[in-house]
Amino acid sequence: MGILLGMMLILMCQLLGEALVLLFDLLIPGPVIGMLLLFSMLLIRGHIPESLDQAATALLNHLALFFVPAGVGVMLHWHHVGNEWMPIVVALLLSAVITLAVTALVMKLMMLLFGKPSTYDSK
Amino acid sequence: MTANDLFSLWNFLSASPLLALTITLLAFVIAQRLFLAVGSNPLANPVLVAILLLIAFLSLTKTPYEVYFDGAQFIHFLLGPATVALAIPLYRQLDKLRQLWLPILVAVVVGATTAALSAIGLAWYLGGSLKTILSLAPKSVTAPVAMGITEKVGGVPSLTAAFVICTGIIGAVIGTHLFHLLRIRDDSVRGIAMGVTSHGIGTARAFQVSWEMGAFSGLAMALSAVATSVIVPWLLAWLDLRP
Numbered sequence: 570m571g572i573l574l575g576m577m578l579i580l581m582c583q584l585l586g587e588a589l590v591l592l593f594d595l596l597i598p599g600p601v602i603g604m605l606l607l608f609s610m611l612l613i614r615g616h617i618p619e620s621l622d623q624a625a626t627a628l629l630n631h632l633a634l635f636f637v638p639a640g641v642g643v644m645l646h647w648h649h650v651g652n653e654w655m656p657i658v659v660a661l662l663l664s665a666v667i668t669l670a671v672t673a674l675v676m677k678l679m680m681l682l683f684g685k686p687s688t689y690d691s692k
Numbered sequence: 693m694t695a696n697d698l699f700s701l702w703n704f705l706s707a708s709p710l711l712a713l714t715i716t717l718l719a720f721v722i723a724q725r726l727f728l729a730v731g732s733n734p735l736a737n738p739v740l741v742a743i744l745l746l747i748a749f750l751s752l753t754k755t756p757y758e759v760y761f762d763g764a765q766f767i768h769f770l771l772g773p774a775t776v777a778l779a780i781p782l783y784r785q786l787d788k789l790r791q792l793w794l795p796i797l798v799a800v801v802v803g804a805t806t807a808a809l810s811a812i813g814l815a816w817y818l819g820g821s822l823k824t825i826l827s828l829a830p831k832s833v834t835a836p837v838a839m840g841i842t843e844k845v846g847g848v849p850s851l852t853a854a855f856v857i858c859t860g861i862i863g864a865v866i867g868t869h870l871f872h873l874l875r876i877r878d879d880s881v882r883g884i885a886m887g888v889t890s891h892g893i894g895t896a897r898a899f900q901v902s903w904e905m906g907a908f909s910g911l912a913m914a915l916s917a918v919a920t921s922v923i924v925p926w927l928l929a930w931l932d933l934r935p
Contacts, residue, residue, distance in 0.1 A: 600775035607779035625777035638764035656820035672803030673885035679795030
């Protein structure tokens with residue numbers, strides 16, 4: 570019973586998120602709004618209900634699996650990619666490396682500038 | 693049993709969601725076993741291996757993607773609730789979030805801008821067509837947002853979806869190696885960089901490392917979705933890249 574209650578709460582947040590997106594013509598997807606709604610709810614309640622924790626753990630433990638069906642869709646674009654494979658492959662690869670490095674270094678720098686280092690050393 | 697019987701059996705099975713669901717789970721279970729067998733080497737990313745196995749299967753059986761997706765959409769649907777569920781690990785990091793909100797915000801805005809600008813610049817420099825450049829620009833954010841942005845700026849949404857998936861896998865595969873090289877050990881920093889670069893697929897990889905990294909990656913993915921939907925249309929207009 571527990572996990573169903575949690576699942577219901579998660580679906581309700583998603584439903585509300587999707588409704589807000591349609592009502593206000595937002596570019597952000599419904600589930601992201603749903604996540605922010607659920608987060609706000611947790612802030613108000615002050616703790617995570619057991620049933621919600623169970624449902625979230627079950628879902629997040631399998632997050633990788635849920636990307637597979639959409640990922641197989643890459644097969645629809647062989648032709649376009651084939652014609653311009655060089656700029657596409659280089660842009661995708663290098664841009665990922667640059668973005669990972671820049672974001673991590675900016676975050677690290679900002680933490681050094683604005684943080685108390687002792688509390689950040691997790692390990 | 694004749695060849696004809698086999699043929700009608702195949703027709704029956706491929707028309708129901710059962711086959712698509714079974715092969716998706718099967719491919720993923722094999723991919724995950726392989727991932728564990730090679731000592732969790734990120735090169736054997738389970739999402740990547742499962743996708744390759746399924747593409748091989750669909751090509752061999754000449755099954756169109758649309759037929760496969762008709763059944764597999766039930767797994768695809770769970771992406772939505774899983775995204776909502778990211779609120780839970782995020783809430784667990786509330787104390788850190790309170791301390792780090794400013795570094796996070798700056799890193800996400802700079803990171804989202806870097807993702808778009810580097811992709812546009814590289815593709816343009818290497819002679820990519822306008823269609824490719826416009827479809828590449830939002831490739832670091834989660835697929836539904838990226839496709840929405842592409843539509844707005846005049847790219848091809850389904851091409852963007854393919855770029856989004858590839859970017860997700862690239863970040864998931866190289867991320868931990870790169871952080872090691874750059875000596876970035878803090879899981880909150882790694883999570884933010886992973887989420888900004890590789891959205892949900894990066895977040896799934898981050899959860900394999902730690903729940904803290906997963907939580908920050910999920911947060912970065914959500915924030916950069918918002919930031920990118922403002923930044924990319926503005927950036928393309930500023931660069932005068934229009935269809």
